[in-house]
Amino acid sequence: MARIRGDIHPLAPHKTLRPEAQVDDGFLTNKKDKRTMKHSAFLSKVAKTAPGSGKALKRRRPNKKLVATMESLADALPELEAGAQTLDQLREGKVRHxxxxxxxxxxxxxxxxxxxxxxxxxxxxxxxxxxxxAVNASGAGAGAMAVEEAGSHETTTSATSSRWAALRKHISSTMEQNPAFST
Structure with a gap:
C-alpha cells in the first residue's frame, strides 16, 4: 500500500537485506532469498581475493642465487654501447619500404x-x-691531337652534360606527367 500511495519510490526493491539483521536458515524458503544469499557469499569471496586486500603472497625461494649484481650489470652496459652502432646509424644505410x-x-x-x-x-x-x-664523332673531326688534349676536360664535361640532357629529354618524353606540374 505504501508503494501505491507514493511513500516508497516505485523503483525501490521490494525486499532489502540489512547487514545487522539476523537471518536463520529456516527463513530461507523461497528461491529469491536463496539466490540473494549465494550472490552475497560470492561477492564476499571476490572481495577477499582482490589484489589490494589481504596479506601479501609468499614468494618461493629460488634454488640458485644470482651471481651478478645490478651494479655489475650496469657497469657492463657502457662497454656494450660504446662498440655498438646507434639506431640512427643503422637506419642511415637502409632503404625503408x-x-x-x-x-x-x-x-x-x-x-x-x-x-x-x-x-x-x-x-x-x-x-x-x-x-x-655522337659527341665523340663530332670531337674526332677536330684533327689535331694537341688541341684535343688541351680541351679534354671541357669535352668530358660537355659530354657528361649532354648525356644527362639526353637522358632527361628521353625520360620526360616517355614519362606520364600530371598537367598541373607541366610547364
Missing part, C-alpha cells in the same frame, strides 16, 4: 610494375649510351 598489404593478385601486379621499370630503365640506358657516340 612501407609494407604492402597482401591481397589477391599483388604479386602479379608487382611483377608487371617491375617488368615495366626494367624495360624503361633499359630504354633510358640505351638513349644515354647513344649520345656519347
Amino acid at each position: 612501407k609494407s604492402l598489404k597482401s591481397r589477391p593478385g599483388a604479386l602479379k601486379r608487382k611483377e608487371k610494375v617491375v617488368k615495366a621499370e626494367v624495360a624503361r630503365f633499359g630504354a633510358s640506358m640505351a638513349a644515354l649510351a647513344s649520345v656519347p657516340a
